[in-house]
Structures are given as structure tokens and as C-alpha cells.
Amino acid sequence: MSHAVTRATFDEVMFPNYSPAGFIPVRGKGSRIWDQDGREFIDLAGGIAVNALGHCHPELVEALTEQAGKLWHVSNVFTNEPVLKLASRLVELTFADRAFFCNSGAEANEAAFKLARKYAADHVGAHKNEIIACTNAFHGRTLFTVTVGGQPKYTEGFAPVPAGVSHVPFNDIEALKNAISERTCAVVIEPIQGEGGVMPADKAYLEAARALCDEHGALLVFDEVQTGVGRSGALFAYMHYGVVPDILSSAKALGGGFPIGAILTTDKIAKSFGVGTHGSTYGGNPLASAVALRALEVLSRPEVLAGVESRRQQLVKGITELNDRYGLFSEIRGMGLLLGCVLKPAYAGRARDFLKAAEAEQLMVLVAGGDVVRLAPSLVIEPADIEAALLRFAAAMERFANA
Numbered sequence: 001m002s003h004a005v006t007r008a009t010f011d012e013v014m015f016p017n018y019s020p021a022g023f024i025p026v027r028g029k030g031s032r033i034w035d036q037d038g039r040e041f042i043d044l045a046g047g048i049a050v051n052a053l054g055h056c057h058p059e060l061v062e063a064l065t066e067q068a069g070k071l072w073h074v075s076n077v078f079t080n081e082p083v084l085k086l087a088s089r090l091v092e093l094t095f096a097d098r099a100f101f102c103n104s105g106a107e108a109n110e111a112a113f114k115l116a117r118k119y120a121a122d123h124v125g126a127h128k129n130e131i132i133a134c135t136n137a138f139h140g141r142t143l144f145t146v147t148v149g150g151q152p153k154y155t156e157g158f159a160p161v162p163a164g165v166s167h168v169p170f171n172d173i174e175a176l177k178n179a180i181s182e183r184t185c186a187v188v189i190e191p192i193q194g195e196g197g198v199m200p201a202d203k204a205y206l207e208a209a210r211a212l213c214d215e216h217g218a219l220l221v222f223d224e225v226q227t228g229v230g231r232s233g234a235l236f237a238y239m240h241y242g243v244v245p246d247i248l249s250s251a252k253a254l255g256g257g258f259p260i261g262a263i264l265t266t267d268k269i270a271k272s273f274g275v276g277t278h279g280s281t282y283g284g285n286p287l288a289s290a291v292a293l294r295a296l297e298v299l300s301r302p303e304v305l306a307g308v309e310s311r312r313q314q315l316v317k318g319i320t321e322l323n324d325r326y327g328l329f330s331e332i333r334g335m336g337l338l339l340g341c342v343l344k345p346a347y348a349g350r351a352r353d354f355l356k357a358a359e360a361e362q363l364m365v366l367v368a369g370g371d372v373v374r375l376a377p378s379l380v381i382e383p384a385d386i387e388a389a390l391l392r393f394a395a396a397m398e399r400f401a402n403a
């Protein structure tokens with residue numbers, strides 16, 4: 001079959017900052033995807049933890065098409081009904097009193113970091129501006145968020161970067177204790193480091209971070225862009241841990257595939273974003289908000305969240321059994337339906353080869369760094385699709401092991 005555009009077109013007209021797979025997906029339904037040639041894939045990647053309700057979930061299609069016929073965009077010169085409903089629901093379901101909306105995870109974190117600095121400036125003084133984050137963290141690709149993210153490869157070549165940002169090893173209470181001071185305005189943590197290798201925080205670490213922030217008057221910021229909106233099996237991962245942040249950022253699954261980001265916080269902190277201090281043209285537009293509202297409604301149903309754990313068990317049990325046979329992974333870690341299969345030292349650095357092997361078996365997976373195969377499927381993936389995916393996972397393991 002010939003197509004008007006092909007993968008080769010990418011290399012001609014797109015920036016070379018991505019290296020997409022050899023096939024082009026054109027259609028999705030649930031946890032299945034079809035490419036230009038009608039080849040069918042099972043999706044355990046979920047658009048990098050975005051499509052929490054799978055592809056073209058009927059309720060999301062309904063919310064989107066209904067709103068598409070009513071009102072798409074009015075700007076924040078006006079407010080709109082969907083955004084007010086979405087904010088109300090988020091406030092009801094979480095620790096927060098207030099929501100701010102934007103369009104992506106990076107923008108949500110950018111807003112969170114700006115808010116933390118502004119809050120400190122308002123209440124203490126401009127000298128209280130230092131942000132402490134974790135090595136190996138990922139917070140997005142704007143200049144500020146790559147700087148706060150703890151992976152030097154993402155800031156190389158982009159200097160000078162914003163000042164006042166330092167990093168401490170993740171899950172290291174002593175290191176945080178030594179780094180935090182009266183100059184610290186925020187401590188930023190992913191409850192589970194996603195891009196950094198699917199590394200869950202220890203409960204004691206988050207508790208210590210909370211206590212240290214309180215002691216030094218710093219805000220605790222949880223980046224829940226990847227872990228939020230049901231991914232961990234709780235609506236937000238902080239609920240799992242019982243540690244409440246001051247600011248929480250969300251995106252990815254929030255819109256179920258429609259771009260939207262948000263930060264949530266308390267009344268007191270939100271006051272530091274007074275009129276004119278921050279904004280976004282598209283942020284909280286009616287179309288994105290209507291879809292996110294429906295996604296949130298579906299995802300916050302108890303049976304949906306409860307279903308995450310049973311799906312997790314099915315997937316982990318299946319991969320563990322396969323691993324007994326093929327012996328590729330030293331560990332399967334993560335929470336809920338954010339799983340990291342850690343390659344044994346003998347296969348170190350070859351996660352991308354596994355992704356390629358899976359692709360050849362018509363299975364979509366993710367990597368998180370060089371050593372971890374990451375899975376972030378739909379939270380409502382059919383158990384039968386998990387079974388089918390495990391067969392392809394086995395074939396991928398075989399292919400990878402024999403390569």
C-alpha cells in the first residue's frame with residue numbers, strides 16, 4: 001500500500017529531535033492501535049502515561065464532540081463553565097482549594113516553581129528563592145524545568161540556565177537535611193520518578209521532606225504529571241503515601257489524551273498568583289476542560305481505581321513468570337500501572353533494543369533510561385488484552401534474548 005505521507009516524510013520535514021518508530025499509527029480503540037498498513041498493536045505505553053482510558057474512550061469522544069459543537073475557546077478574559085466544573089471537582093477530590101490550568105506538564109511545573117518563588121518573596125523576601133530537586137528527576141523541557149530536572153544531558157548546550165537550583169540524591173533523607181536552609185523556597189519531588197527509571201519514593205523520605213519543608217518554611221511541590229490521575233492506583237500518588245504537598249502539578253492523564261495541565265494548591269499559596277502575575281492563553285479552555293472533566297469523572301470511580309490493582313497483579317504475575325523462563329530482569333518495580341522492568345546488568349543500556357523487539361511483535365512499550373522497560377497501559381485495559389500482550393511480551397523477550 002502507498003501512503004501520501006510515510007515515515008520517510010518525518011526525516012524530510014520534521015525537526016530531528018525525535019526518532020519515532022518505523023510505523024505510523026492511524027487509529028486506536030481501547031488498548032489496540034492500527035498503523036497505516038492495518039497492522040494491529042497492543043498498547044502498553046499509553047502515550048507515555050497519557051491515555052489512561054485507552055484510545056477513543058466513548059465517554060471522552062462524547063465529551064469532546066459535545067463541547068466541540070458549543071464553545072472551543074474564549075481566553076481567560078472570560079471564564080467558562082467546563083473549567084469551573086473541572087476546578088470544583090479537583091478541589092473536592094484533593095487537598096487543594098484552588099486550581100490553575102495550562103497545557104502541559106512542563107507548563108504546570110513552570111507555574112509551580114514560579115509560584116513557590118513568588119510565595120516566598122511575598123511572605124519572607126527575595127533571598128528565599130532556592131529550589132531543591134532530585135538528581136535523575138524529570139520536570140519538563142522549558143529552560144526552568146530542565147534546570148530543575150536532575151539530568152544534565154537535558155541542559156547541555158542551553159546555558160546560561162536559571163540560578164538558584166540545586167540537586168540532592170533521590171530517597172536520601174540526610175542529603176536533603178544537609179541541603180535545605182532558610183533560603184529554600186521549594187523542595188520538588190516526583191513521588192515515583194518516571195523518566196528516571198520508575199523509582200518509587202520511600203514513604204519515610206516523603207514524610208521527612210514534608211517535615212523539613214515545614215521546619216524551614218519551604219513549600220513541598222509534588223510533580224504528579226506522570227503519577228497522577230489514577231496511575232498509581234490512587235487518584236494521586238500522594239494519597240498512597242499519606243503525605244500532602246503544598247503544590248501539586250498534573251498533566252499527562254489529566255486530559256486522557258487531550259492536552260491540559262494544572263497545578264493545585266491551597267487558598268493561602270494561590271493568593272501569590274494575583275491578577276496579572278501569571279497566565280496562559282489556552283489554559284483551561286472549554287474544550288480541554290470538558291474532556292478532562294469527563295476523564296476525571298470516569299477515573300475517580302471507585303471501580304476504576306480498584307481495577308488498577310487487579311490489572312497490575314495480572315501484568316506483574318505474567319511478566320514474573322516469563323522472567324523465570326528468560327531471566328532478563330532483575331526487578332519489576334513501580335506502583336499501580338506504572339511499571340519498570342529493570343534489565344539485569346548483563347543487558348545494561350539495552351532497554352531500547354527491547355522496545356524494538358516488542359515493536360517487531362506488535363507490542364508498544366516504553367523505556368525509562370537505558371536499563372528500564374517501562375509500562376504505562378490504559379488503566380481500563382481489558383484483562384484479555386493483558387493476556388494477549390503477555391504472549392507478545394514473551395515473544396519480545398525471546399527475540400531480545402536471542403539478538
Ligand SMILES: *Cc1c(COP(=O)(O)O)cnc(C)c1O
Pocket residue numbers: 103104105106107109138139140141190194195223224225226227251252
Ligand atoms: C512528562 C513529564 C513532565 C513534562 O510534561 P510535558 O507535558 O511533556 O511538558 C513533567 N514531569 C513529569 C514527572 C513527567 O513525567
